[in-house]
Amino acid sequence: MSSQPASGRTKVVVTRDLGPDVMPLLQERSELDLVVWPENRACDRGWLLEHIPGAGGVLLMLSDKVNEELLDKAGPSLKVVSTMSVGYEHVDLALLAKRNVRLGYTPDVLTDAVADISVMLAFMASRNAKGTTSLVSRGDWPNATWSPFAFCGPQLSLASSPSQTRTLTAGFLGFGRIAQATLRRLLPFGFTHALYSSNPSSTPSPSQDSAYTKDFHPIQSVRRVDYDTLAKESDVVFVLAPGGEKTYHLVNEGFLRKMKKTAVLVNTARGTLVDSDALAKALREGWIWAAxxxxxxxxxxxxxDHPLVKEPRCVVLPHIGSATFETRLGMATCAARNLLGGVLGEGMQAELDLKGRT
Amino acid sequence: MSSQPASGRTKVVVTRDLGPDVMPLLQERSELDLVVWPENRACDRGWLLEHIPGAGGVLLMLSDKVNEELLDKAGPSLKVVSTMSVGYEHVDLALLAKRNVRLGYTPDVLTDAVADISVMLAFMASRNAKGTTSLVSRGDWPNATWSPFAFCGPQLSLASSPSQTRTLTAGFLGFGRIAQATLRRLLPFGFTHALYSSNPSSTPSPSQDSAYTKDFHPIQSVRRVDYDTLAKESDVVFVLAPGGEKTYHLVNEGFLRKMKKTAVLVNTARGTLVDSDALAKALREGWIWAAxxxxxxxxxxxxxDHPLVKEPRCVVLPHIGSATFETRLGMATCAARNLLGGVLGEGMQAELDLKGRT
Incomplete structure (x- = not known):
């Protein structure tokens, strides 16, 4: 097989049917020879390796590893890998750069959906949503003893509070698009301060902080701080940094021990950023309030039987941060356009710059 | 017994221990003869009726009915009823007015906590929090089939959306303090319009609407509308009106049938406002998305076995809207101050105006 079969069409492989709203974008292009994994489950590796040879492009998911094996099978015809995800830890970037294969991904479109669920999880954790919803589900509401402080959690707001002496601080590990959209949502809840830590190699920037403070009016301050300060001062910590080796277990026992007893941890980024055993211990022993x-x-x-699923104050969702119809449609459309742009040698809606990744 | 026993002290009855942060406010007043229900559960009616005679004041909870029986037992010494709640549907207002007994309650202090949980519930409903958390709890995450639209719900935000053609409308049944605090929280999620209906006897007010529209900048419009319009145009409906006969089953089958199929209903006010059977039917048959x-x-x-608890897209919390440490402390403190003010004939922190209630 070659990328330009007798028909003159370019083969593209798609590892998931993207539904009736998006597939026509690809199906209607007569210059493409479209090969789509036919089942409603993650694509078999064997099937992918069998069909990739000679392809000019491949549109794939977070669960499909892009490594030497795949690129060798694809051969020199491959011009573009388009992943339907904002993350690319399943992709060997250096190898793509070396072989001049372009990478498309889907940033921006999922910012709102993930910011929404980040805010939702902060409140679900602080307000005991797990314990209280399961109390109702198992039939214990009729027997629950009301008391002035039953089911109480720490309050993550003070917008209408007459007292102006309390502060409320949101901490962000990573301060990219999603973190900033999350902070913006928190402003009318009355958060008074924001702290962030990002890419440890870059230096503090008072001018950047002051620009952020203005941008997030009426917050009192936005400050870049080290991990210790962020852990110590935050009432809620949002983990919103990329995955990968550099951020592995950024939230570990040392970090958790420094947090406030009333604080909440939210992770809507990647599981590898948080040491699960340390977090379970922190919850069990009351170093922090909830997660x-x-x-x-x-x-x-x-x-x-996972230690975090067992914790009564740990809400666990099955990675649905971007799961809204609008966002997934936007991601699928972006991935399809990236594939088309790459195969046809045109601009892509969102291309990762691979320079310096070798 | 009389309100001025030989000691010269005024008897006050408190139907719940308010904890070590609040009880001293009462205990340290030597002019009071303090009688407190000693158990950590709702006060027995028999105990209350036994101890109320001759009291100058009573501090009680939503679960303690204030009716003719209680007031007759109390006798003419009773000057004040202080309820630790923002609602007063357990209190016979006309009777209090007739007997010149003052009523203290606890508005304002719980505005933030209830607005927080209103926003939380809107997202828990739209984002399938009930189904997805229970999937994880029962061990089905490993077997869950990811697909581009699995677990998706409608998105209640569009803040970062490049397309400005979509609208997002929040509807409020009742537009008091809590509703307005809820709308304020929704602004950075990108809501474009707000609709409200309140006290049906009052007339539309374009000038009020225009003031609201300015106040809730950058929303495009805030409009007072009839129930039909509110049901038809809202992407999320918040029930935030008082309970009682006038609002009984305001959300009924007719209202629910007019709502959008993708809309979400949130009730953080009183159960009586929503017809549970109609809502269960609406969810079962897909008239609306979730509640x-x-x-x-x-x-x-x-x-x-309650029809709403059984619905997979109906999140049910056990009335924890005001359950934060900060808010409950504020409510208990306010209730104690109201009691003191009433008994001593001084100002109260929050007194309900009983004029015209007879």
């Missing part, structure tokens, strides 16, 4: 997780290291192999 | 409830008619007698 809300959309991602867990080792997912989806997370079962009821 | 998030902090209150259910007939609570706390809501068991796993």
């Amino acid at each position: 809300g997780l959309d991602v867990v290291e080792g997912e989806p192999n997370v079962t009821p | 998030g409830l902090d209150v259910v008619e007939g609570e706390p007698n809501v068991t796993p």
Whole structure:
């Protein structure tokens, strides 16, 4: 097989049917020879390796590894890998750069959906959503003893509070698009301060902080701080940094021990950023109040005997951060356009710059 | 017994221990003869009727009915009823007015906590929090089939969306303090319009609407509309009106049938406002997308066979809207101050105006 069969059409492989709203974008292009994994489950590796040879492009998912094996099978015809995800830890970037294969991904379109669920998880954790919803589900509401402080959690707002002496601080590990969209959502809840830590190699920047402080009016300050300060001063910590080796277990026992006893941890980024055993210990021993997780290291192999699923104050969602119809449609459309742009040698809606990745 | 025993002290009855942060406010007043229900459960009616005679004041909870029986037992010494709640549907207002007994309650202090949980429930409902958290709890994450649109719900935000053609409308049944605090929280999620209906006897007010529209900048418009319009145009409907006869089953089958198929209903006010059977039918038959409830008619007698608890897209919390440490402390403090002010004939922190209630 070659990328330009007798028909003159370019083969493209798609590892998931993207549904009736998006597939026509590809199907209607007569210059493409479209090969789509036919089942409603993750694509078999064997099937992918069998069909990739000679392809000019491949559109794939977070679960499909892009490594030497795949690129060798694809051969020199491959011009573009388009992943339907904002993350690219399943992709060997250096190898793509070396072989001049372009990479498309889907940033921006999922910012709102993930910011929404980050805020939701902060409140679900602080307000005991796990314990209280399961109390109702198992039939214990009629027997629950109301008392002035029953089911109480720490309050993550003070917008209408007459007292102006309290502060409320949001901490962000990573301060990219999603983190900033999350902070913006928190402003009318009355958060007074924001702290962030990002790419440890870059230096503090008071002018950047002052620009952020203005941008996030009426917050009192936005400050870049070291991990210790962020852990110590935050009432809620949002983990919103990229995955990968550099951020592995950024939230470990040392970090958790420094957090406030009333603080909440939210992870809507990647499971590898948080040491699950340390977090379970922190919750069990009351170092922090609660946690809300959309991602867990080792997912989806997370079962009821997992130490975090067992914790009554740990909300665990099955990685649904971007799961809204609008966002997934936007991601699928972006991935399809990236594939088309790459195959046809045109601009892509969102291309990762691979320079310096070798 | 009389309100001025030989000691010269005024008897006050308190139907719940308010904890070590609040009780000293009462205990340290030597002019009071303090009688406190000693157990950590709702006060027995028999105990209350036994101890109320001759009291100058009573501090009680939503579960303690203030009716003719209680007032007759109390006798003419009673100057004040202080309820630790923002609602007063357990209190016979006309009777209090007739007998010149003052009523203290606890508005304002719980505005933030209830607005927080209203926003939380809107997202828990739209983003399938009930189904997805229970999938993880029962061990089905490892077997869950990811697909581009699995677990998706409608998106209640469009802040970063490049397309400005979509609208997002929040509807409020009742537009008091909590509703307005809820709308304010929704602004950075990108809501474009707000609709409200309140006290049906008052007339539309374009000038009020225009003031609201300015106040809730950058929203495009805030409009007072009839129930039909509110049902038809809202992407999320917040039930935030007072309970009682006038609002009984305001959300009924007719209202629910007019709502959008992708809309979400949130009730953090009183269970009586929503017809539970109609809502269960609406969810079962897909008239609306989902619901998030902090209150259910007939609570706390809501068991796993309740039609709403059985619905996979109906989140049910056990009336924890005000359950944060900060808010409950504020409510208890306010209730104690109201009691003191009433008994001593001084100003109260929050007194309900009973004029015209006879």
